[in-house]
Amino acid sequence: MTMSATLAExxxxxxxxxxxxxVGASLAGLRAAEALRQEGFSGSLSIIGDEPYEPYDRxxxxxxxxxxxxxxxxxxxxxxxxxxxxxxxxxxxxGLDRATRQVRLADGEQVPYDRxxxxxxxxxxxxxxxxxxxxxxxxxxxxRDDAARLQQALAxxxxxxxxxxxxxxxxxxxxxxxxxxxxxxxxERGSAPLVGALGGVIGEIAAQxxxxxGVDLRCGVGVSSLEGDARGHVRRARLSDGxxxxxxxxxAALGSIRNVEWLEGSGLAAGFWxxxxxxxxxxxxxxxxxxxxxxxxxxxxxxxxxxxEYQFLAMEHWDNAVFGAEVAAHNxxxxxxxxxxxxxxxxxxxxxxxxxxxxxxxxxxxxxxVFTQGSVKERCFAAAYGxxxxxxxxxxxxxxxxxxxxxxxxxxSAPFPPPPPxxxxxxxxxxVPAEFPAPGVPTAIPDVVLTGHDPSGRTAEFRPxxx
Amino acid sequence: MGEETTWQQALxxxxxxxxxxxxAELRKTPVARQPDGTYxxxxxxxxxxxxxxxxxxxxxxxxPAPASAHAPAAGPAEPGAEPITEAVxxxxxxxxxxxxxxxxxxxxxxxxxxxxxxxxxRLISDLEPDIRRIVADLLDxxxxxxxxxxxxxxxxxxPVALICKVLGVPLEDERRFHIWIEAALDALDFGPEAAxxxxxxxxxxxxxxxxxxxxxxxxxxxxxxxQPGPGxxxxxxxxxxxxxxxxxGVLASNAVLLLFAGHETTVNxxxxxxxxxxxxxxxxxxxxxxxxxxVPGVEELLRFESSVQxxxxxxxxxxxxxxxxxxxxxxPIFLVYGSANRDPERFANPDDLDLERPDNxxxxxxxxIHYCFGAPLARLEVQIAVGEFVRRVxxxxxxxxxxxxxxxxxxxGPRHVLVDIDGIRD
Numbered sequence: 001m002t003m004s005a006t007l008a009e010x011x012x013x014x015x016x017x018x019x020x021x022x023v024g025a026s027l028a029g030l031r032a033a034e035a036l037r038q039e040g041f042s043g044s045l046s047i048i049g050d051e052p053y054e055p056y057d058r059x060x061x062x063x064x065x066x067x068x069x070x071x072x073x074x075x076x077x078x079x080x081x082x083x084x085x086x087x088x089x090x091x092x093x094x095g096l097d098r099a100t101r102q103v104r105l106a107d108g109e110q111v112p113y114d115r116x117x118x119x120x121x122x123x124x125x126x127x128x129x130x131x132x133x134x135x136x137x138x139x140x141x142x143x144r145d146d147a148a149r150l151q152q153a154l155a156x157x158x159x160x161x162x163x164x165x166x167x168x169x170x171x172x173x174x175x176x177x178x179x180x181x182x183x184x185x186x187x188e189r190g191s192a193p194l195v196g197a198l199g200g201v202i203g204e205i206a207a208q209x210x211x212x213x214g215v216d217l218r219c220g221v222g223v224s225s226l227e228g229d230a231r232g233h234v235r236r237a238r239l240s241d242g243x244x245x246x247x248x249x250x251x252a253a254l255g256s257i258r259n260v261e262w263l264e265g266s267g268l269a270a271g272f273w274x275x276x277x278x279x280x281x282x283x284x285x286x287x288x289x290x291x292x293x294x295x296x297x298x299x300x301x302x303x304x305x306x307x308x309e310y311q312f313l314a315m316e317h318w319d320n321a322v323f324g325a326e327v328a329a330h331n332x333x334x335x336x337x338x339x340x341x342x343x344x345x346x347x348x349x350x351x352x353x354x355x356x357x358x359x360x361x362x363x364x365x366x367x368x369x370v371f372t373q374g375s376v377k378e379r380c381f382a383a384a385y386g387x388x389x390x391x392x393x394x395x396x397x398x399x400x401x402x403x404x405x406x407x408x409x410x411x412x413s414a415p416f417p418p419p420p421p422x423x424x425x426x427x428x429x430x431x432v433p434a435e436f437p438a439p440g441v442p443t444a445i446p447d448v449v450l451t452g453h454d455p456s457g458r459t460a461e462f463r464p465x466x467x
Numbered sequence: 468m469g470e471e472t473t474w475q476q477a478l479x480x481x482x483x484x485x486x487x488x489x490x491a492e493l494r495k496t497p498v499a500r501q502p503d504g505t506y507x508x509x510x511x512x513x514x515x516x517x518x519x520x521x522x523x524x525x526x527x528x529x530x531p532a533p534a535s536a537h538a539p540a541a542g543p544a545e546p547g548a549e550p551i552t553e554a555v556x557x558x559x560x561x562x563x564x565x566x567x568x569x570x571x572x573x574x575x576x577x578x579x580x581x582x583x584x585x586x587x588x589r590l591i592s593d594l595e596p597d598i599r600r601i602v603a604d605l606l607d608x609x610x611x612x613x614x615x616x617x618x619x620x621x622x623x624x625x626p627v628a629l630i631c632k633v634l635g636v637p638l639e640d641e642r643r644f645h646i647w648i649e650a651a652l653d654a655l656d657f658g659p660e661a662a663x664x665x666x667x668x669x670x671x672x673x674x675x676x677x678x679x680x681x682x683x684x685x686x687x688x689x690x691x692x693x694q695p696g697p698g699x700x701x702x703x704x705x706x707x708x709x710x711x712x713x714x715x716g717v718l719a720s721n722a723v724l725l726l727f728a729g730h731e732t733t734v735n736x737x738x739x740x741x742x743x744x745x746x747x748x749x750x751x752x753x754x755x756x757x758x759x760x761x762v763p764g765v766e767e768l769l770r771f772e773s774s775v776q777x778x779x780x781x782x783x784x785x786x787x788x789x790x791x792x793x794x795x796x797x798x799p800i801f802l803v804y805g806s807a808n809r810d811p812e813r814f815a816n817p818d819d820l821d822l823e824r825p826d827n828x829x830x831x832x833x834x835x836i837h838y839c840f841g842a843p844l845a846r847l848e849v850q851i852a853v854g855e856f857v858r859r860v861x862x863x864x865x866x867x868x869x870x871x872x873x874x875x876x877x878x879x880g881p882r883h884v885l886v887d888i889d890g891i892r893d
Contacts (some may be wrong), residue, residue, distance in 0.1 A: 401838070422522045424566060
C-alpha cells in the first residue's frame with residue numbers, strides 16, 4: 001500500500017469512527033458541527049455549552065431585542081442540516097487533559113475526544129466592584145438572558161440609563177434608549193465613542209451623532225462608584241471628574257473577556273487575548289508548536305494574518321465565527337496537503353442612531369484616515385485607513401455597499417490614499433492621523449485586536465484605570 | 468465598416484434564443500472595446516469589481532455626448548447623433564440612472580414604502596395570499612385545454628396584477644400601458660440591426676409610447692395628489708418622511724421604472740423558468756419530488772437565464788485599470804450579467820442546471836447600490852408561480868424549441884412558450 005493510500009484510509013476511518021468534541025454551543029460551535037457533517041464525518045459528535053439554550057444569534061440582542069421588536073428567546077440560529085449530535089447544554093467545561101484526551105465538565109463527567117474544537121468565545125466584563133455589580137438595575141449584555149433582563153428594565157421606563165463604556169455595545173444600547181425615548185448618559189474613558197475600534201476621527205463623528213440624538217455623552221471620564229438605595233437598587237453613579245449621575249439602570253459595557261480559564265494547565269497557548277492557533281485553526285501549545293488534535297474557532301481564536309504582518313489577530317466578528325468554524329471543521333477531518341487556511345478579511349457591522357456602520361480590514365492597524373466618498377455632515381460616507389502608503393481598512397456610515405471595493409484594495413495592498421471617486425466626493429480628501437489610542441491603553445476595547453507575534457501571547461494584560 | 472465584433476453578433480436577433488456561445492467567446496477578452504468606444508465587460512470578477520467601483524457612474528448625463536450616441540452599425544458615433552438609450556427610456560433620472568447622493572436619497576424614499584422594517588415590514592409577505600390566489604386562478608383556467616401559451620396565459624398576468632396592486636395603478640389601464648411598453652421595448656436596439664429602416668421606424672413609435680406612458684403616470688400622480696388612494700405611488704406623493712418629497716418629474720420617472728421593471732423582468736423569469744425546466748426533465752422531476760427546492764431553484768433559474776442580460780447606462784468617470792485594459796475616462800461601460808452568470812471561472816459547469824448549486828451568488832439581480840429594488844417581490848412571485856406550475860400541470864411538453872423571442876436584448880425573454888399538457892391537478 002502506498003503512503004497516500006494509507007493516509008486516505010486513515011481519513012476515511014476517522015470520518016467513520018472518530019470522536020469529536022466541540023466546546024462552545026454558539027455560532028462557531030454550531031456551524032463547525034454542521035460543517036463536520038457536511039464534510040462526511042459520521043463518527044460521534046458532542047457539543048458542550050455552559051448556557052442552557054440551543055445556539056442563538058447575538059447581534060439582535062443589543063438591537064431588535066432591546067427595542068422590543070423580537071423576544072430574546074426568538075433568536076435561535078437557523079439549522080442548515082441534521083446534526084445527530086450529543087448536546088450537553090447548561091454544563092460548562094472546566095478542564096482539558098491533553099495527555100488522556102479528555103474534557104472535564106462542571107458536573108464531574110469526563111468526555112473523551114480524538115479531535116477537540118475550542119469555541120468558548122467570550123463573556124461580558126462585569127463591573128469590577130462585586131458589591132456594586134450586585135445592585136439591582138446593574139446589567140451587562142452578552143447572553144440571551146442578559147438581553148431579556150435589560151429589555152424588561154428598559155420597558156419599565158427608567159428615569160435614566162447610564163451606559164459605562166462607549167464601544168459598540170454601549171453605543172448600540174444608548175441608541176435603543178433614545179429610540180425608546182429614555183434619557184441616557186454614556187460615560188467613556190477614551191476621547192470619544194468607538195475610538196478603540198475606529199479611531200478618534202470617526203469617534204468624533206460618532207460622538208456628535210450621539211449628542212444630536214440627545215445622549216448625554218461624557219468622554220474622558222471613568223465611573224468611580226455606583227450607589228444603591230436601601231432596597232439595594234442602583235440610584236446613582238459617581239464619575240471620576242466629581243460629577244454624579246442619577247440613574248436607575250446601569251449597563252456595564254466594558255468589553256469582553258475570553259473564556260480561557262478552563263484551559264489552565266492544558267499546556268495550550270491560551271491567555272488574555274485568546275487561544276493561539278495557526279491560520280488553519282490548529283491550536284498552538286505554549287511553546288508555539290501546532291497540535292494535531294486541538295482546534296480553535298470564533299471569538300476565542302487568535303491566528304496570524306497574512307495581510308497584517310503575520311501578527312496574531314483576534315476577531316470578535318460574526319463572519320469570523322462562521323468561516324473560522326468551517327475551516328477548522330474541514331481541517332479536523334483532513335490531513336496534509338488538504339488543510340485549508342482561514343484567510344478572512346475582518347469585517348463587522350453595527351446599527352445605531354439610524355445609521356448602519358460597517359468596516360472591513362483592521363482599522364487600528366492604520367495610522368491615517370481619508371474620507372473617500374459621501375458626506376460626513378450627512379453621516380453617509382466611506383473612509384479608508386492607511387499605513388505606510390497602503391490601504392489596510394475602511395469604514396462606512398450608511399455606505400456599506402461600497403466596502404467590497406475597499407476590500408479589494410486592501411487585499412491588493414493598494415496605494416493609500418486610494419484614487420478619488422467619480423462623484424459624491426467629500427469636501428476634504430486629505431489624509432489625516434486616524435487618532436487611535438496608543439497600543440495597550442485599554443479604553444473602549446476594540447473587537448478586533450492585533451496581538452503581536454507571540455503565539456502564546458502572554459504579555460498582554462488588562463489594567464482597568466481609575467479603580 | 469469592419470467585421471462585426473463578437474458582442475455585435477451576440478446582439479443580433481437571430482441569436483436571441485442562444486447568445487451563450489457568443490458570450491463564451493466574449494469572455495476571452497473580459498473587457499472588450501467596441502468600435503463605438505463602448506467597453507463591454509463579460510466576466511464575473513470584473514463585473515463585480517466595477518459594480519462596486521466608485522469611479523463608475525450610472526448617470527447617463529455624465530456620459531460625454533458623442534460617446535453616448537449608440538449607432539454601432541454606423542461605426543464610430545457621430546457627434547450630435549441622438550443617444551438611443553436616452554431617446555427611448557430616459558426622462559428625469561430614475562434610481563437606476565443616477566449616482567449618490569441623489570440615488571441614495573431617492574432609493575431610501577422609495578424603500579420606505581416598499582420593503583422591510585420599520586416602515587413596511589409586511590408589505591411583501593402579506594401579498595402571498597394574493598399571489599397564490601392569482602396563480603391558482605390562472606392554472607384553473609387552463610383546465611380542459613391541451614395546449615397553452617405559458618407567456619400569455621401564465622407568466623404575464625401574475626406580475627402585472629401584482630405590480631399594479633403594489634403601486635396603486637388601476638389594472639384596467641393594463642391594456643393601454645402594455646402597448647406602450649411593448650413599443651418602447653421593441654424600439655431599443657444596441658446591435659448591428661439598430662440602423663435598419665424597420666428599427667428607425669420603431670424608434671419613432673417607442674419615443675411616442677414612452678411619452679404617453681409618462682403622461683399616463685403623471686396624470687395618475689396628479690390624481691393621487693388631490694385624492695389619496697391605495698399603493699406606493701399615492702404614499703410617495705403624500706410622503707412626509709425625513710427626506711422630504713420627491714419632485715414630480717423624478718417621481719414620475721421612477722414610477723415609469725417601477726411599473727415597467729416591476730413586471731417585465733418577472734414575466735421573462737417565469738417564462739424562462741418553465742422553458743428551462745421543460746428542457747431539463749430531471750430537474751423538473753426533482754422539483755416535483757422536493758417542492759422546497761424551488762427556493763434555491765429560482766436562484767439557479769435566474770442565473771441560468773437572466774432577466775436583465777446586460778446594463779448599458781454606466782460609464783467611467785476616471786481612467787480605470789481592469790483586467791489588463793484601461794477603460795478611459797468618459798467611456799460607456801456595458802456589464803453583461805447574462806455572461807457573468809455563465810462564467811466558468813465563477814460557476815462550475817455553468818451551462819448545467821443545478822437547482823442546488825452551492826454558493827450561487829449570481830448577478831441576476833446585480834450587486835452594489837443598484838441591486839434590484841424589486842428582488843424580494845420577484846422572488847416570492849416566481850417561487851410560487853413556478854412551484855405551482857410544476858406541481859399542478861400534468862405532463863407539460865414543449866411544442867416549439869427554441870420558442871420565438873421578443874426583440875429586446877436587455878430584457879430578454881420568449882414571446883410565446885407553447886406547451887402541450889394532459890391536464891391540471893387540483
